[in-house]
Amino acid sequence: MKASSQSTEQHSSLWLDAWLKLRKNRLALFGFAVLIILCVVSLLTPWIAPYGYEQQDLMLGATPPSLEHWLGTDIFGRDMLTRIMYGGRVSLMVGFIATAVALVIGILWGAIAGFVGGRVDALMMRIVDILYALPFMIFIVLLMVVFGRNILLLFVAIGAVEWLTMARIVRGQVMALRKQEFIEAAYSMGLSQWAIIRRHIIPNTLGPVIVYTTLTIPSVMLLEAFLSFLGLGIQPPQSSWGLLINYGVETMEEYPWLLIFPGVTLSLTLFALNFLGDGLRDALDPRAAKD
């Protein structure tokens, strides 16, 4: 009983510590705020978007930013702000879901390898090594070409690439923890395996996992935009920031705002998420070198 109350106390102070450190980091807080605003706006888009998603005004055509259309309109007279808001829903959804796929596979794989150890561990990490060496960018392009460009496949394909690093992090963490004295002490006190996992392993592994998750989301969103830009990701009538940038490039000489606004939105989002991830790393994982 005493051991458990002590561990929760330690654990809450770890989080409190991290929060205090994070609060001092202005850039990370800015990133956090941007993330929250984006999520809220994306959730509420159907209600707060100034125009309907499919609403077009062919007579109007492409216009620069104005009072009626804050970010201008595209060649079909569609409101850019509305298009960017709806595109953001897709971009964020890809970011979150593909990261979740990577998270689940990576954590399970790494935790099993780290826990079981021995030959199973060697085999599992060998597989990770082999997959690491594969040129995945090319494989995703291939997957999208072969099986058609559907959004579910996109989640799976991106998730399947991103889990490798997560598996390595979790395994490393579990291996290191298993050798720690306080785990041995917990065993000797007769705690069950599950209790040890729940009370000691999970809380201690959580920090690096959260940090890496925050950093995976922007890289996944970038990958989606990259594929959509090549015409291999999100397909119309759906839209995403990558696709909007793709359209923007086609007409950038005449209507540069069609490229600039989605581009700035994507960059700002990636900027914010990366700063948040860096800030969380400094706060939660003091030993990790900041590269």
Added chain:
Amino acid sequence: MIRFAINRLLQAIPVLLVVISMTFLLVHSAPGGPFSADKAVPPEVARALEAQYQLDQPLWQQYISYLGDVITGDFGPSFKYPGRTVNELIAAGFPVTAELALYAMLVALVIGIGAGVVAAMRPNTMQDYIPMSAAMLGICMPSFLLGPILVLIFGIHLEWLPISGWGDIPGDKILPAITLGTGYAAYIARLSRGGMLEVLSQDYIRTARAKGLSESLIITKHALRGGLIPVVAFLGPAFAGLLGGSFVVETIFQIPGLGRFYVASAFNRDYTMILGMTIFFATLIILFNLLSDLLALQLNPKLRQQARGDH
């Protein structure tokens, strides 16, 4: 050292086999054959074509014969460019992509290491914040956005540089190289800053300072060797990334390199082309990872000892 290199080379064989098998299976499970897009080929012509390309044989037989061809370095004929082999197309496109990647890497190394070292010399001052914020910006500005924006500014508005082509007009290689290199310059800046900070806090640097060596001598003679190890280790993955990035940059600037061929053959369902190029890319990436690992090992005596013990 040599044993480590041989070991790593041997490990590359199963990786390549996995690549070949996975690509082969994926491409052959694709719905719609390479000729299904052409308008109404008579059935007998289709059969003749399939026989010519051995598509009428069972899958495992195709696989075995393909594997045999690949081992002897023959990627077969292209489905879409009649009369041309995949080897010819790779031979035509690769020098262009390699040149682009080389220039991009030069841009990345010069700007990246420069910014990283400058930042590490005065950490947590403006001299650190400004280059590092610029690096963050570079990371968050994907090439498919940076490229068009550079074209818009330097090509269309200022009319300083040509906006497409490769080797046709003087200066048309500048924008593609900068577009492709910038993101890596940003990563390299962060890596070299981290590496330099770590090295500069070591005892031997303090000794060098105590000896009265000038700061520039300390950096160039003592710190760079250790500080750049993370950068060297990053070169392998960076090269893989450059190849992927060449898809986008070659499309934007209409450069006749491998990346553009790859995207085009992906859209055309040019089976043999996709297969051949994937295997070619994979081999290159594996080789470059090996080279950058060996180089990092060469620079770091501690790692060398570990490699001797573990592998």
